[in-house]
Amino acid sequence: MTPYRIPYGCQSINQADIDAVLQVLKSPWLTQGPTIERFEQALADYCQAGHAVAVCNATAALHIACLTAGLGPGDFLWTSPNTFVASANCGRYCGAEVDFVDIDPHTWNMDAALLAQKLELAERNGTLPKVVVVVAFAGQSADMQAIAELAERYGFVLIEDAAHAVGASYLGLPVGCGTYAAMTIFSFHPVKIITSAEGGMVLTNRPEFAERLRRLRSHGITSDPALMQIPDTGLWYYQQLELGFNYRMTDLHAALGLSQMSRLDEFVARRRELAARYQMLLADLPLTLPVAQSGSDSAWHLYVVRLDLSRIRLTQKQVFDELRAAGLGVNLHYIPVHLQPYYQEQGFAEGDYPEAERYFREALSLPLYPELTDELQDEVVTHLQRILD
Known part of the structure; x- marks a missing residue:
C-alpha cells in the first residue's frame, strides 16, 4: 500500500484479474503451464512479433537477451545514462564493459546523432559495441529507424528496452514488432502499463534467438532430441547444453498478465x-x-x-x-x-x-x-x- 494519497503510479486490478488468478490456483498448473504460452502468444500477436518469451522480470529478460546476442567478456554494451540501472547491469552480468551515449535534450532518449559520432570514433579505436540497449524512456521510442541503420552499418545487436512502452507505437507499428530491434524487452511490474505482479518478456522475430532465450530461462536445459548430443533415451530425458538460469515466469503471474492484456x-x-x-x-x-x-x-x-x-x-x-x-x-x-x-x-x-x-x-x-x-x-x-x- 502506497503511503501517498496520490502515488506516481499504481496497478489497476479488477475482478476479472482476480478470477483469472484463482482459476490457475484451482488448476493442476501453477508454474510452467499453458497460461504462460497463452500470455506469450497474446503479446506476440498484439505486437505483430514472431516470438515472445516470458520470464520472471524484465531484468532477467535483458540478461538473457544480451547472452543470446553473444555478449561476453571483452565486449562492449552501450546504453542511455537516463534509465534504471538494469539497462546497464545486464552487460556487466555477461562480463562485458558498459558505456553510455548521452540523451537528446528534447526527447530525453538516447541521442542518435551522438551515437553515430561515438560509433565512428569507436570503429577507429577498435572498440565498437556488440550490443546497444536503447531505452524507450517514459513510454516513447527513441529514433529507432536511425539507430537501426547504425546497427546495420556497424554490426551491433540492437535491443530495445521498452519496459515503459508496451502499447506504444513507432512509425505506425507497435513497439515490439521487431522491424528495428532484434529483441524488445517489456516489463510487467505493478507501476508499468500492465502488470503480472512481477514479470518480463522478450519479443523477437528470429527463431534461433527465441530458442536460446527459452533455454537460458530454464537452466540451459532442452528436451528436444534434435538438440541433444546423445540419442534420446526416454520421455523423461533432458540435457543441459549450457549454463542457464531459473528465470521462469509462473502460470499465476501469466494469468494476471494475460487478463490485463484485455485492458x-x-x-x-x-x-x-x-x-x-x-x-x-x-x-x-x-x-x-x-x-x-x-x-x-x-x-x-x-x-x-x-x-x-x-x-x-x-x-x-x-x-x-x-x-x-x-x-x-x-x-x-x-x-x-x-x-x-x-x-x-x-x-x-x-x-x-x-x-x-x-x-x-x-x-x-x-x-x-x-x-x-x-x-x-x-x-x-x-x-x-x-x-x-
Whole structure:
C-alpha cells in the first residue's frame, strides 16, 4: 500500500484479474503451464512479433537477451545514462564493459546523432559495441529507424528496452514488432502499463534467438532430441547444453498478465488522456513539458516535467519535498547510471554525460496511472502551481 494519497503510479486490478488468478490456483498448473504460452502468444500477436518469451522480470529478460546476442567478456554494451540501472547491469552480468551515449535534450532518449559520432570514433579505436540497449524512456521510442541503420552499418545487436512502452507505437507499428530491434524487452511490474505482479518478456522475430532465450530461462536445459548430443533415451530425458538460469515466469503471474492484456488499449488511452490534460493544465507554469517525437505514439508510462530553476525560487529538492508533504507520491526518473557509485568505480565521473546530468537536476515525475481521476489530477496541478508560485 502506497503511503501517498496520490502515488506516481499504481496497478489497476479488477475482478476479472482476480478470477483469472484463482482459476490457475484451482488448476493442476501453477508454474510452467499453458497460461504462460497463452500470455506469450497474446503479446506476440498484439505486437505483430514472431516470438515472445516470458520470464520472471524484465531484468532477467535483458540478461538473457544480451547472452543470446553473444555478449561476453571483452565486449562492449552501450546504453542511455537516463534509465534504471538494469539497462546497464545486464552487460556487466555477461562480463562485458558498459558505456553510455548521452540523451537528446528534447526527447530525453538516447541521442542518435551522438551515437553515430561515438560509433565512428569507436570503429577507429577498435572498440565498437556488440550490443546497444536503447531505452524507450517514459513510454516513447527513441529514433529507432536511425539507430537501426547504425546497427546495420556497424554490426551491433540492437535491443530495445521498452519496459515503459508496451502499447506504444513507432512509425505506425507497435513497439515490439521487431522491424528495428532484434529483441524488445517489456516489463510487467505493478507501476508499468500492465502488470503480472512481477514479470518480463522478450519479443523477437528470429527463431534461433527465441530458442536460446527459452533455454537460458530454464537452466540451459532442452528436451528436444534434435538438440541433444546423445540419442534420446526416454520421455523423461533432458540435457543441459549450457549454463542457464531459473528465470521462469509462473502460470499465476501469466494469468494476471494475460487478463490485463484485455485492458491494455484502455489503459494506454487513459494515460494519453491524462498526459494531454497535463500538457494543457501546466502550459503556463515554469516547466519544460515532455515533447512527442514525430512518428512516435507514447504509452505514457511516466509523465516527467523539468523545473525551470532560473524562474523558480526553490530547489528541485524543495519542490519534491513539498509535493511529498502534500501527499503526492512524485518521483524522479532517473539518477544517471554513470553517477552511481558502482559505475564510478568503473571510471565514470560527473561531467561525462552533461545532458543527462542537466536533465536529472531538473526532472520530476508527476502522478500518472489509469485510475487517476481528473479531480485528483487537478489537485496535483493545484499543489504544483501553489509551490512554484
